[in-house]
Amino acid sequence: MKLLVIGAGNMGLTYAESMSKSTLLGSKRLKIYDTDPNKIAALKKENHFEVYTDLKDCLPSADIVFIAVKPYHSATLFENMIPYIHQEHIVVSLMAGVNIQTIQDSLGIKKVVRTMPNLPAKVGKGVTSYTASKEVSKVELMSIRHFLDTTGTSIHVQTEKFIDASTGISGSGPAYVFYFMQSMLEAALKMGFSEYDSKVLVSNTFEGAIELFSQSDLSPEGWISRVASKGGTTQAAIDSMDDNNVKQLIQDAAYAAFDRAVELGKDS
Numbered sequence: 001m002k003l004l005v006i007g008a009g010n011m012g013l014t015y016a017e018s019m020s021k022s023t024l025l026g027s028k029r030l031k032i033y034d035t036d037p038n039k040i041a042a043l044k045k046e047n048h049f050e051v052y053t054d055l056k057d058c059l060p061s062a063d064i065v066f067i068a069v070k071p072y073h074s075a076t077l078f079e080n081m082i083p084y085i086h087q088e089h090i091v092v093s094l095m096a097g098v099n100i101q102t103i104q105d106s107l108g109i110k111k112v113v114r115t116m117p118n119l120p121a122k123v124g125k126g127v128t129s130y131t132a133s134k135e136v137s138k139v140e141l142m143s144i145r146h147f148l149d150t151t152g153t154s155i156h157v158q159t160e161k162f163i164d165a166s167t168g169i170s171g172s173g174p175a176y177v178f179y180f181m182q183s184m185l186e187a188a189l190k191m192g193f194s195e196y197d198s199k200v201l202v203s204n205t206f207e208g209a210i211e212l213f214s215q216s217d218l219s220p221e222g223w224i225s226r227v228a229s230k231g232g233t234t235q236a237a238i239d240s241m242d243d244n245n246v247k248q249l250i251q252d253a254a255y256a257a258f259d260r261a262v263e264l265g266k267d268s
Ligand SMILES: NC(=O)C1=CN([C@@H]2O[C@H](COP(=O)(O)OP(=O)(O)OC[C@H]3O[C@@H](n4cnc5c(N)ncnc54)[C@H](OP(=O)(O)O)[C@@H]3O)[C@@H](O)[C@H]2O)C=CC1
Pocket: 006, 007, 008, 009, 010, 011, 012, 033, 034, 035, 036, 039, 068, 069, 070, 071, 073, 076, 077, 094, 095, 096, 116, 117, 118, 119, 171, 172
């Protein structure tokens, strides 16, 4: 199985690093193609991947092609790929918004898998949703799932609507968590803690809460009730959030990302 990753940025490089450890690759090294001279120089120096600067040298021989460029770079990339792409290629897109139909029409191929990954893949804790065109066989999809799972876990969804929806939940989601962390950090600094102490207080609070949640069947709401005493400090904080409609605002934010993914699909 020969893999090519196009775009060695946040996502492409993270996936390349995880997938390169797969036993399905055997002794073959994963190929990477990028257009940024600085990234290419750094990757060549590392000597971990086969690094390419010309599609004609890496695309024809690849079996599965992962695309991890920004959605607004996809049209140019597709044009450059056309001379070297063939019907047996399976294209796996990590791009937000770009539809399966657009990829099929732009490249003149049928086998396309669309995914929505997320950044915790960097530490093996990613979650990727994926769906495929009907021309991708069950066996091919199992291999692709295997590669996606090298970055964490994955879920198969039936339609592309759920790829756009998961963009609003898990794809963009880590940024919502960081937003919450940043707000808590700023509150701690305002209260007079040092930067170091603020970071210790906030990061351990997040880590501890996640650990509690993942080691039990209790819902987040259930855990809130374990923290909050009647008439106590936590209830004062939760009441303040409820009065300010924070839950609704977070849901609105998730929908804004979902809607933007749908919009990107119409633009591409
Ligand atoms: N970052 C995230 O958390 C997530 C990202 N995604 C999706 O992943 C995709 C990649 O995002 P991200 O990794 O953050 O982006 P990056 O900008 O970090 O990486 C993209 C890389 O592709 C290169 N590139 C641009 N055009 C081409 C081309 N024509 N051929 C080859 N390489 C090219 C870029 O070079 P240059 O810098 O010179 O442009 C850059 O090195 C996006 O489509 C995004 O929607 C999905 C979920 C989460």
